[in-house]
Amino acid sequence: MTYSDTPILECIPNFSEGRDSAVVDEIAGAIASVPGVLLLRRESDGDHNRSVVTFAGPPAAVVDAAVAGASAAVARIDLNRHTGAHPRMGAVDVVPFVPIRGLTMSDAVVYAREAAERIWRELALPVYLYEESATRGSHVNLADLRRGQFEGIREAIATDPVRTPDIGGPAVHPTAGIVAVGARKPLVAWNVLLATTDVSIAKSIAREVRGSSGGMPTVKALGFAIPSKGCVQVSMNLTDYTTTPMHAAFEAVRAAAGRLGVEILGTELIGLVPQDAIAATAEYYLKIGEFSIERVLEPRIERVDRSTRSGTGSEG
Amino acid sequence: MTYSDTPILECIPNFSEGRDSAVVDEIAGAIASVPGVLLLRRESDGDHNRSVVTFAGPPAAVVDAAVAGASAAVARIDLNRHTGAHPRMGAVDVVPFVPIRGLTMSDAVVYAREAAERIWRELALPVYLYEESATRGSHVNLADLRRGQFEGIREAIATDPVRTPDIGGPAVHPTAGIVAVGARKPLVAWNVLLATTDVSIAKSIAREVRGSSGGMPTVKALGFAIPSKGCVQVSMNLTDYTTTPMHAAFEAVRAAAGRLGVEILGTELIGLVPQDAIAATAEYYLKIGEFSIERVLEPRIERVDRSTRSGTGSEG
Numbered sequence: 176m177t178y179s180d181t182p183i184l185e186c187i188p189n190f191s192e193g194r195d196s197a198v199v200d201e202i203a204g205a206i207a208s209v210p211g212v213l214l215l216r217r218e219s220d221g222d223h224n225r226s227v228v229t230f231a232g233p234p235a236a237v238v239d240a241a242v243a244g245a246s247a248a249v250a251r252i253d254l255n256r257h258t259g260a261h262p263r264m265g266a267v268d269v270v271p272f273v274p275i276r277g278l279t280m281s282d283a284v285v286y287a288r289e290a291a292e293r294i295w296r297e298l299a300l301p302v303y304l305y306e307e308s309a310t311r312g313s314h315v316n317l318a319d320l321r322r323g324q325f326e327g328i329r330e331a332i333a334t335d336p337v338r339t340p341d342i343g344g345p346a347v348h349p350t351a352g353i354v355a356v357g358a359r360k361p362l363v364a365w366n367v368l369l370a371t372t373d374v375s376i377a378k379s380i381a382r383e384v385r386g387s388s389g390g391m392p393t394v395k396a397l398g399f400a401i402p403s404k405g406c407v408q409v410s411m412n413l414t415d416y417t418t419t420p421m422h423a424a425f426e427a428v429r430a431a432a433g434r435l436g437v438e439i440l441g442t443e444l445i446g447l448v449p450q451d452a453i454a455a456t457a458e459y460y461l462k463i464g465e466f467s468i469e470r471v472l473e474p475r476i477e478r479v480d481r482s483t484r485s486g487t488g489s490e491g
Numbered sequence: 492m493t494y495s496d497t498p499i500l501e502c503i504p505n506f507s508e509g510r511d512s513a514v515v516d517e518i519a520g521a522i523a524s525v526p527g528v529l530l531l532r533r534e535s536d537g538d539h540n541r542s543v544v545t546f547a548g549p550p551a552a553v554v555d556a557a558v559a560g561a562s563a564a565v566a567r568i569d570l571n572r573h574t575g576a577h578p579r580m581g582a583v584d585v586v587p588f589v590p591i592r593g594l595t596m597s598d599a600v601v602y603a604r605e606a607a608e609r610i611w612r613e614l615a616l617p618v619y620l621y622e623e624s625a626t627r628g629s630h631v632n633l634a635d636l637r638r639g640q641f642e643g644i645r646e647a648i649a650t651d652p653v654r655t656p657d658i659g660g661p662a663v664h665p666t667a668g669i670v671a672v673g674a675r676k677p678l679v680a681w682n683v684l685l686a687t688t689d690v691s692i693a694k695s696i697a698r699e700v701r702g703s704s705g706g707m708p709t710v711k712a713l714g715f716a717i718p719s720k721g722c723v724q725v726s727m728n729l730t731d732y733t734t735t736p737m738h739a740a741f742e743a744v745r746a747a748a749g750r751l752g753v754e755i756l757g758t759e760l761i762g763l764v765p766q767d768a769i770a771a772t773a774e775y776y777l778k779i780g781e782f783s784i785e786r787v788l789e790p791r792i793e794r795v796d797r798s799t800r801s802g803t804g805s806e807g
Contacts, residue, residue, distance in 0.1 A: 185792075472765050473766045
């Protein structure tokens with residue numbers, strides 16, 4: 176068995192520090208130092224004051240690295256002194272695990288649970304289990320969990336049983352708050368930049384396109400001001416790009432912006448985008464019949480190579 | 492060293508049989524029977540009366556398989572009885588080799604030459620060396636080599652020194668004609684179907700968009716009638732999709748068709764499309780800033796994994 180046959184789990188923790196690169200260096204360094212972990216990408220946003228680290232590897236290594244990254248964040252980030260455009264509740268704010276290869280969603284739920292328990296036991300950071308890992312319906316949706324942010328949760332948690340952590344607590348960590356940990360499908364985290372400084376336009380478009388207010392299913396969206404770029408942003412998560420693909424979300428934002436007389440400056444991806452989502456985009460705009468990732472050279476080689484070596488035979 | 496670290500050469504031979512599936516089965520079977528070869532795709536077009544087999548693997552195996560496929564085609568296809576929309580000069584018409592991984596273009600030229608010499612020596616099929624393998628300027632371009640097709644070349648080859656084979660000859664093979672063998676960059680072979688039965692419209696659009704008649708660089712295009720689908724087709728080869736990307740070719744065909752009042756029904760890819768070309772499409776239509784294949788999850792994992800295992804270290 177070669178390395179490329181081992182199961183691969185992805186983890187994309189978000190940390191509440193996007194301005195002090197020394198702190199983000201420490202966090203990313205802690206993650207990358209775990210043997211077997213592949214550090215895939217790291218990005219910081221000063222306006223959001225938030226960083227996203229993307230890594231993958233064999234599940235046990237990925238769990239170790241997630242805990243190591245959380246540990247560095249708890250040691251260095253104080254939510255009492257944190258400001259930024261993006262809502263946040265913890266020093267390490269959310270730790271999603273995504274099954275990439277050779278793993279089921281149930282496997283990913285088990286690994287997420289293991290990471291969550293260690294985060295409480297080793298770091299005294301209480302945990303909400305969210306998405307596929309949720310053990311309560313009211314904790315599935317990250318936006319619900321994050322309502323009121325660090326300061327609001329700190330108050331509400333004592334009196335509102337819905338806000339009780341799923342692991343640890345009962346209070347939030349005094350400086351690091353609380354974290355959401357869970358398994359989920361791959362998603363597309365994607366910002367559309369609009370040629371205006373009027374944040375109400377971004378908020379209005381976000382409201383129009385997101386599922387929770389009657390827009391497109393599996394689309395989450397928020398509007399933010401982006402002073403560093405002199406524009407505003409519709410920040411989207413496509414939580415199931417097979418239900419609402421990238422082109423549908425993009426065209427919906429473009430149409431809404433057009434009605435408000437605002438142009439799209441460009442878009443920004445956060446983290447990495449699944450290749451299926453990119454293939455579906457080309458299929459749509461180039462009107463390619465019978466297209467899928469099976470028609471793309473490099474993934475096709477990879478897949479046929481893997482199936483040949485695993486003895487399932489060549490593919491027709 | 493694992494299999495996935497070995498060099499990978501791709502070969503995409505085109506055969507002049509797209510109607511008799513038993514013949515294509517034999518050809519594909521001969522190719523797939525070579526150990527180490529990954530059969531990636533096979534497709535036949537009855538209107539063109541032509542089939543394309545896409546395979547890849549370690550270079551020595553790929554050369555063996557190319558010769559094996561050519562051998563089956565020479566044994567089973569008689570150009571004297573072949574008709575089809577697509578121009579053709581040989582039973583195996585063109586055998587391109589593309590360096591995919593761990594190989595330079597010069598390496599691919601060497602392997603193509605080796606295949607060409609064996610095709611002449613073992614099958615008595617004369618060869619034009621084309622594209623990067625050409626040894627004469629007049630033999631670089633496949634369209635020039637194929638002028639007059641099987642019947643025309645059979646006549647011209649005796650009197651016109653430009654038509655002399657580069658390997659073998661001097662006459663064409665009595666039933667299998669002559670074949671073009673060479674190394675080239677990956678290309679995008681792509682048909683655009685138009686909602687008309689008037690082939691002159693497809694020919695006119697092909698003339699407008701192709702480089703040789705003043706259109707876009709690195710675009711080859713021909714117009715064909717496609718009776719089986721009740722439409723016509725602009726059949727393109729994008730020989731360098733970094734120079735003229737897919738979206739540019741598509742939008743040019745769409746604009747030309749629009750001026751003629753004809754709609755695009757859809758498009759068809761032949762063979763496999765390089766992932767970079769698909770990523771560039773998404774970047775363009777979704778206006779994604781700083782996008783590349785490095786931002787796509789699965790290829791990014793693959794690349795970081797490979798560079799980590801090869802000891803070049805992790806990537807930032």
